[in-house]
Amino acid sequence: MRLTDHANNVELRPMRYQFPAARGDSYDDNWLVIGGSVTIPEGSWSFADPCLLTDEARQVAAWLRAVAAGTVAVTGPDTDGWLSPDTWFVEPVLAFSLAGRNERGLVLRVHLSLEGAPPWQLGNDGAGIYQYVVEVQLDAAALLRAADEWDLALESFPPR
DSSP states (O other): OEEEOSSOEEEEEEEEESSSSOOSOTTGGGEEEEEEEEEETTEEEEEEEEEEEHHHHHHHHHHHHHHHHTOSOOOOOOTTSOOOOSBOOSSTTEEEEEEEEETTEEEEEEEEOGGGSOGGGTTOTTTOTTOOEEEEEEOHHHHHHHHHHHHHHHTTOOOO
């Protein structure tokens, strides 16, 4: 799935199960390694990490569709300036929130922490989980395309 605008580009894709052979553990058998490539004005980086369970991965497309439909509320920082994502997962590597709506569409926040964070943020304990974000300006049609791309990529990774 590609989330892109004139300045920022985030590409995410399910790559493989963390464990190629099912072990009979419904939790461990369903970890997906997610690959990400990010390009922003400050630089580019990529990551690959087992950070989503198969059912969590399916929530991503549902959330994108809800944003496109206008049913997700815009969220801002709390009174201390901290951001909380709208949708997050067991592993706090990747999360999403809606930063705003304007005449050009929607501003989506992709929260990247730990293994998903840019190399210049690694080891920066002051950054905090979910506090590094890439904001991408998209219209509803682009969000729906991204959701469709994500669903298509997940077809190869059914729950086991």
